Amino acid sequence: MSVRVRFAPSPTGHLHVGGARTAIFNWLFARHHRGTFILRIEDTDQARSTRESEQMVLEDLRWLGLEWNEGPFRQSERTAIYQRAADELIERGAAYRCYCSEEELEEKRKKAEAEGRPPHYDLTCWQAPPREGKHAVRFHVPEVGDVTIHDLIRGEVTWRKESLGDFILVRSDGLPTYNFSVVVDDHEMDITHVIRAEEHLTNTHRQVLIYRAMGWSVPELAHVSLILGPDRSKLSKRHGATSVSQYADQGYLAEAMVNYLTLLGWSSPDGQETFTRQEAIAKFSLDRVNRAPAVFDVQKLDWLNGQYIHRMSASELRPLASSFFDVPWLEEGIDVVKTSVQRLTQFRDALAFVERYEPPQIDRSFAEALLAELRSHGAPRDEAGYKEMVERLKNATGLKGKSLFMPLRLAMTGMEHGPELVRAIPLLQHASEVDGSVLSPLARAERLL
RNA sequence: GGCGCAUUCGUCUAGGGGUCCAGGACGCCGCCCUCUCACGGCGGUAACACGGGUUCGAAUCCCGUAUGCGCUACCA
Numbered sequence: 001m002s003v004r005v006r007f008a009p010s011p012t013g014h015l016h017v018g019g020a021r022t023a024i025f026n027w028l029f030a031r032h033h034r035g036t037f038i039l040r041i042e043d044t045d046q047a048r049s050t051r052e053s054e055q056m057v058l059e060d061l062r063w064l065g066l067e068w069n070e071g072p073f074r075q076s077e078r079t080a081i082y083q084r085a086a087d088e089l090i091e092r093g094a095a096y097r098c099y100c101s102e103e104e105l106e107e108k109r110k111k112a113e114a115e116g117r118p119p120h121y122d123l124t125c126w127q128a129p130p131r132e133g134k135h136a137v138r139f140h141v142p143e144v145g146d147v148t149i150h151d152l153i154r155g156e157v158t159w160r161k162e163s164l165g166d167f168i169l170v171r172s173d174g175l176p177t178y179n180f181s182v183v184v185d186d187h188e189m190d191i192t193h194v195i196r197a198e199e200h201l202t203n204t205h206r207q208v209l210i211y212r213a214m215g216w217s218v219p220e221l222a223h224v225s226l227i228l229g230p231d232r233s234k235l236s237k238r239h240g241a242t243s244v245s246q247y248a249d250q251g252y253l254a255e256a257m258v259n260y261l262t263l264l265g266w267s268s269p270d271g272q273e274t275f276t277r278q279e280a281i282a283k284f285s286l287d288r289v290n291r292a293p294a295v296f297d298v299q300k301l302d303w304l305n306g307q308y309i310h311r312m313s314a315s316e317l318r319p320l321a322s323s324f325f326d327v328p329w330l331e332e333g334i335d336v337v338k339t340s341v342q343r344l345t346q347f348r349d350a351l352a353f354v355e356r357y358e359p360p361q362i363d364r365s366f367a368e369a370l371l372a373e374l375r376s377h378g379a380p381r382d383e384a385g386y387k388e389m390v391e392r393l394k395n396a397t398g399l400k401g402k403s404l405f406m407p408l409r410l411a412m413t414g415m416e417h418g419p420e421l422v423r424a425i426p427l428l429q430h431a432s433e434v435d436g437s438v439l440s441p442l443a444r445a446e447r448l449l
Numbered sequence: 450g451g452c453g454c455a456u457u458c459g460u461c462u463a464g465g466g467g468u469c470c471a472g473g474a475c476g477c478c479g480c481c482c483u484c485u486c487a488c489g490g491c492g493g494u495a496a497c498a499c500g501g502g503u504u505c506g507a508a509u510c511c512c513g514u515a516u517g518c519g520c521u522a523c524c525a
Contacts, residue, residue, distance in 0.1 A: 116450075310488065417487080
C-alpha cells in the first residue's frame with residue numbers, strides 16, 4: 001500500500017513555524033516514499049476559523065514550496081460524512097444524544113472541581129429516551145479498555161483505564177469536534193501515517209476508542225515534539241516572530257527555512273546539516289526524529305540562511321532581494337557584498353555606501369593627491385582601472401599597504417569596513433548615474449577638503 | 450489535582466551496555482588568510498538533571514525524585 005499522509009492545519013492565522021515543521025515532515029515522508037501528501041483544512045471551529053486565514057496558510061505553504069497532491073479539503077464542507085458516522089456510532093450504542101446545555105455543563109464542571117472530583121460528564125443523557133430539541137452527540141467511553149499505541153517516534157504509549165469522561169463528537173451546531181472529524185477523515189481519506197505535533201498525543205487515547213467503536217484500523221502514528229522559545233516554553237508570539245511569513249518578511253529564504261526546520265528534531269544519518277530538498281527527501285526517515293522538544297534558535301537560522309545566500313549567484317539572489325531593496329545595479333552590488341549578508345533585507349544596508357556619503361576626517365595631503373588623481377584620470381570603472389589608480393597613488397603619496405588602503409577606503413566609502421576596494425570602487429560609478437554625480441568618487445574627494 | 454510525554458555542551462544534535470575522561474553543528478574565544486569588515490581555513494571553550502538499582506561494566510536498561518511541556522472544552 002502506498003503512503004498517504006496529510007497536513008491538517010486549522011485556519012486561525014498565518015502558518016506557525018511549528019505547523020510548518022509538521023508540514024515539512026509530512027511532505028518529506030510522502031516524497032521519500034513516493035506517496036501522497038494531502039492538505040486538509042480543519043475549520044470546524046467556526047468562531048476561530050476564517051477564509052482569510054486559510055488563504056494565508058496556503059500561501060505560506062506555497063512559499064515554503066510544500067506542494068500537496070490532494071486538497072485542500074475543508075472539514076466544514078464534509079459535515080454529512082461526520083453526521084453519518086455519528087449516526088452509526090449511536091446505532092451501535094457507542095454514542096448518544098446529549099441535551100445538556102453548555103451552561104448546565106459548566107456549572108456541573110465547577111461543582112465537581114470544587115468537590116475535588118474529576119470534571120467528567122455525569123452521564124445525564126446516557127441511555128435517556130430520545131426527544132426533540134437541540135443536542136450534541138457524545139461518545140460513551142467504555143468501562144474497560146486500556147489503550148496502547150505504537151508511536152513511530154515515541155514507542156509504546158499506554159493509557160490505563162483512566163479517568164476519561166464521555167466526550168463530544170458532534171456539537172449542537174452540527175459540526176464535529178476535532179477528535180471525531182480527525183478520525184473519520186483519516187479513515188475516509190485512507191491516511192496511512194498520521195504525523196502531527198505532540199500536543200495531540202493524549203488526544204489519541206480518545207481517537208483510538210472511536211476507531212475501535214467503528215471497527216476501523218488505526219493508522220501508523222508519529223507524534224513530533226513541540227518547538228519551544230528561548231525560555232523553553234511553547235513558542236508563542238511573545239517570543240517574537242512565530243509565523244513563517246514573518247521570517248519571509250525578514251529576508252529569510254524558503255530553502256533555508258525548510259532546511260532549518262528539518263533540522264529541528266531530525267538529523268541526517270551522516271550528520272549533514274546543509275542540504276537541498278532532494279537530499280533531505282532521500283535521507284528522511286521517522287526513526288531519526290528526536291523525541292525531545294527543541295528550542296528555536298534564530299542564530300543558527302541566521303547562519304544557515306547566510307550559507308544559502310553566500311552559495312547562491314547574484315543573478316539568483318537579485319529577484320529575491322529586489323522586493324526589499326531595488327536599484328538598477330542591484331545584481332552587481334549583490335555580487336560585491338553578499339558574503340557579508342545573512343538575510344535578504346541586509347543588502348540595503350550593505351550597499352548603502354554607494355548612494356550615501358558623509359565625508360570623513362582624513363589626512364589633507366592624501367585627500368589632495370586623491371583629488372588630483374581623480375581629476376586627471378577619472379574614477380575607475382573596473383578592476384584594471386582601479387589597479388592603475390592604486391599604482392599612481394602609490395607613486396604620488398609614497399604610501400603603500402594599509403596606510404594607503406585605509407585612507408582610500410575611508411575617503412571613497414565613508415566607512416572603515418566594507419567590501420574589497422577593487423570591487424567597491426567600481427560600484428561607485430552607479431552613484432553618479434543615479435544621483436546626478438553628487439556622490440561620484442570625484443565629488444566625494446572634493447568634499448574631503 | 451489526574452493522565453501522558455520529555456530531560457546529553459548556552460542552543461540544535463550524534464550516541465541504543467564496553468570502541469565515550471562523550472562526536473558534529475550554531476554561538477563564543479584564539480590563530481591563519483587579508484587594505485578593513487565579512488567569507489573561508491585551523492584550534493579552543495562547554496554537556497550525559499538528581500538519587501537508587503541491574504550488570505564485570507551504564508549517557509545507554511529499570512525504579513523513584515526534580516524540572517519542563519502537553520492533554521484533562523460543544524479549541525485544534
